[in-house]
Amino acid sequence: MKYCSTRGGETGLTFEDVLFSGYAKDGGLYLPEEIPVLTGPDLTYFSQLSYTDLVIQVLSRFIDSEEIPEPELARLVRQAHATFETPDVVQLKYLTEQLTVAELFHGTTLTFKDLALSVVGRLCDFFLEKRRENLIVVVATSGDTGSAAIESVQNLSWVDIIVLLPKGRCTPIQELQMTTVIKDNVHVFAGDGSSDDLDVPIKSVFQNSAYVKKHHLCSINSINVARILLQTVHYLYCYFQLRKDPCDQPMQFIVPTGACGNITGGYIASQMGIPLQLIPVTNENDIVARTLTSGDFSISEEVKQSWACAIDIQCPYNLERLFYLAANRNTQTIRHIMDAFENEYQTQIQDEILSELQKVIPESISVTNPDILMAMGECFRTKGYTICPHTAVGYKYACDTRKSGKVKPLQVILSTASPLKFPEALEQAGLKKIESKKIDELFQKPTRFTRMDRRQDWESILKDKIEEISAQWAKRLLARDI
């Protein structure tokens, strides 16, 4: 399998090439050159697999065995999944005959990001070991990405991570999930500022490409194509677990959506031949719902803060991948759309692309902040089941469709985070705090981080750290101490 850019500037890249890259050189995003369509025998075989085995099988369709031999791939995926608290990794909760919640949050940091990042980290380590080359990941975070990134690299041999977090501006649990990881390869800095302020020194360091190359720097983010490919698997898994014979309607997946990485995974699953519908649901930051229902692809004035904070997003960059797949891979069309969007912050998506997308994504809604709390309360009262604010956005959609007289397909809400992470929202929704040993322990653990106050030069602090790590690696490699 080879990879290409959505804007046509690059083709024929290997998986290894794209695994270590962010944006393509032409500004586009990477995707596989073709989507493998599952045949009858594949479907029969896949339907019997555990989630872990399904990940291995799906990845082996997207990564040539010359790049990673299958036994090796299997070992890496099993190692990644061993960090989950449940052996089946993804758990299904049956709320009614027709409505299921897929709990995607049983990884260490309690969000669905662990599903992809735990594996991606190990894939990187595999190639680095082969090359005998280290890597330094640098991220600024406002919450979930930083902790999932730390978690995914903390047990790797060839990777260091530097995280800049905004002191006091993440939730206490998010902050502790970063500062309590005391490992030689994890370096946490807490700055007095917002996550945008923290982006400034990072951007400036990454602008110097010679420096980036010299110190093997890389930035983890949700534009990585490997993350998208891993996010196809929970759709396949739920479909196989839940489908009924004869299935007369596609299964409907309701997905709390921010940057559309998860939805893109679902769209690819549909192109692989799984009969499904996708319903992206957003909070008051409604750009995705607007774009996919009316073609109005325009940025809003500001990001609104909501209880579902992981989807407080203004620019859902993975939409570019959806447009590309729906436009039958016409790169000229994509360049046209993205040029307009990047220059004017708004454009209208052509009807042909929109109607193609709507075959799989028939509807998309935005849910208000008060409705998020109401849905959390209602789910607990009627189902005895506590959900996080993101999952509540999905639950609200499910309730609305059940109340209306519409045809009722089998619905699956993708639950992207554990309610344990959101004690403040639970309280506001009038729900009891959930007891958790894991969370209590987090508050007992020692922490380690370096403070950066406003008067200091953050860029030189960052560079000093990078150069210190590089120097240690040079010494280790010379001494063959790895």
Ligand SMILES: *Cc1c(COP(=O)(O)O)cnc(C)c1O
């Ligand atoms: C990142 C995240 C999302 C959004 O996922 P996208 O792939 O960006 O749409 C939803 N919920 C939670 C809890 C997240 O952490």
